[in-house]
Amino acid sequence: MTRYVENVQLFLKDIAEGYSLLIPRERAEGWFFEPYEDEEVKLEGYPNTISSPKEYLFPQTETLYQFHSGEEGLEYENRIPRQTPRVVFGVRPCDSAGVTRLDQVFLEDSRDPYYAVRRENTLIIGLVCPGAVAPNCFCTEVGLSPAGSDGMDLRATELEKGLLIEEVSDRGAALFDSPSLKNSKSWREATEEEAAEAKRVQEKAIQEMASERDLADVELEFEHPIWAQEAEYCIGCGICSFLCPTCHCFTIEHSGSKNKGKAIRTWDTCQFQDYSLEASGFNPRPDRLQRLKQRLYHKFKYFNDRYGMLLCIGCGRCVSACPVNIDIRKILAAFERKKSVTS
Numbered sequence: 310m311t312r313y314v315e316n317v318q319l320f321l322k323d324i325a326e327g328y329s330l331l332i333p334r335e336r337a338e339g340w341f342f343e344p345y346e347d348e349e350v351k352l353e354g355y356p357n358t359i360s361s362p363k364e365y366l367f368p369q370t371e372t373l374y375q376f377h378s379g380e381e382g383l384e385y386e387n388r389i390p391r392q393t394p395r396v397v398f399g400v401r402p403c404d405s406a407g408v409t410r411l412d413q414v415f416l417e418d419s420r421d422p423y424y425a426v427r428r429e430n431t432l433i434i435g436l437v438c439p440g441a442v443a444p445n446c447f448c449t450e451v452g453l454s455p456a457g458s459d460g461m462d463l464r465a466t467e468l469e470k471g472l473l474i475e476e477v478s479d480r481g482a483a484l485f486d487s488p489s490l491k492n493s494k495s496w497r498e499a500t501e502e503e504a505a506e507a508k509r510v511q512e513k514a515i516q517e518m519a520s521e522r523d524l525a526d527v528e529l530e531f532e533h534p535i536w537a538q539e540a541e542y543c544i545g546c547g548i549c550s551f552l553c554p555t556c557h558c559f560t561i562e563h564s565g566s567k568n569k570g571k572a573i574r575t576w577d578t579c580q581f582q583d584y585s586l587e588a589s590g591f592n593p594r595p596d597r598l599q600r601l602k603q604r605l606y607h608k609f610k611y612f613n614d615r616y617g618m619l620l621c622i623g624c625g626r627c628v629s630a631c632p633v634n635i636d637i638r639k640i641l642a643a644f645e646r647k648k649s650v651t652s
Contacts, residue, residue, distance in 0.1 A: 400433050402453065407624070441455075560575055
């Protein structure tokens with residue numbers, strides 16, 4: 310069923326009665342997903358959030374387990390979180406597609422119980438982009454769409470006076486049968502005219518972001534001079550990884566003593582010099598050149614070879630935030646031009 314939400318504020322208020330609700334909120338530094346506080350939610354001028362929903366599924370820091378000395382040696386206690394049902398509203402298509410990439414890593418290969426409990430209790434209401442919502446958006450260049458629904462449970466499209474909401478998953482459909490929404494006056498079944506209007510909005514967004522450049526099929530060349538040119542400027546700060554919706558590297562450290570302590574998982578990045586440092590002292594990626602190669606090869610080859618999808622979703626955060634203006638599109642375009650000349 311396709312539904313039309315006439316009163317967005319009432320709709321979100323009703324959701325918050327039965328779920329923990331996250332919404333996009335503007336701050337001085339930009340937009341962020343934050344807990345709903347019985348407020349008027351404003352989407353006017355909403356570009357994309359500074360950080361993605363990743364931080365709510367895969368936190369920057371979390372305790373995995375605690376341990377202490379017992380009568381028969383060390384005793385362990387897992388700290389798997391207790392996650393109440395949660396709804397994230399307003400997730401852009403690139404970010405929801407990013408969640409599917411995290412699912413591959415944390416659910417498909419081997420089930421990470423910490424990620425799993427959060428993911429299973431998180432419902433995503435995506436919001437179609439009206440076009441490019443940030444200066445460096447390039448989702449269509451990596452095979453995605455501003456109107457995509459990958460990773461969503463419900464897809465919302467902004468119309469002149471409300472939202473048209475389409476079911477993407479069974480969980481999304483079940484939201485409208487929840488006690489707080491089942492008899493709500495905030496929504497009704499959408500008309501054919503409203504569904505057609507939403508289709509036009511989606512098609513317009515796709516047309517506005519159409520690009521002749523295809524970065525999804527670029528063949529990287531390991532010894533190309535572009536690597537050295539760009540790596541010369543990299544300062545190894547890791548901001549590209551920490552803001553990326555799909556980067557998922559982490560380290561685990563133990564805090565405490567040999568008799569009592571805890572294991573803490575923290576985000577890490579292949580852009581840090583110590584990330585690949587081995588116990589012997591050997592480092593297979595000792596300089597920024599090798600680390601830059603690793604990042605893009607993982608995004609555009611290794612992950613794709615393994616899962617059949619790119620690890621880049623074209624949100625443009627790494628481009629916008631890089632303090633030295635490294636642009637992965639520039640790097641990839643160098644290979645694209647070479648391929649077009651030789652093909």
